[in-house]
């Protein structure tokens with residue numbers, strides 16, 4: 159412990175667990191993060207003294223993982239345990255993708271300059287996406 163890194167207490171809002179639903183998507187760390195907080199400090203010509211207990215942050219605060227140094231907004235680290243990845247796939251969306259894939263497979267290969275790729279690559283991408291969504295469901 160050094161003197162120039164003051165320990166800032168958790169903000170006192172209703173949340174009893176500051177890191178609820180926060181997890182690093184890169185390495186899985188959910189224990190320790192560095193978050194840019196807004197704190198009130200008493201500043202004189204000699205320096206600043208942080209008023210402990212008034213640190214605040216929100217979803218748009220800068221945050222970084224203490225383990226792998228992934229960084230971004232705190233919202234980038236939010237996980238919603240209620241929604242597993244496959245649950246938000248709309249059936250109609252999947253059907254549309256399957257039809258798009260069928261359409262791509264009936265056409266000769268053509269360039270898609272706006273995506274810097276071609277129809278075969280997109281068809282393969284669609285195929286992988288469909289397979290990953292359907293995986294286990296069949």
Ligand SMILES: [Zn+2]
Pocket residue numbers: 182183184185186187223224225226227228
């Ligand atoms: Zn990480």
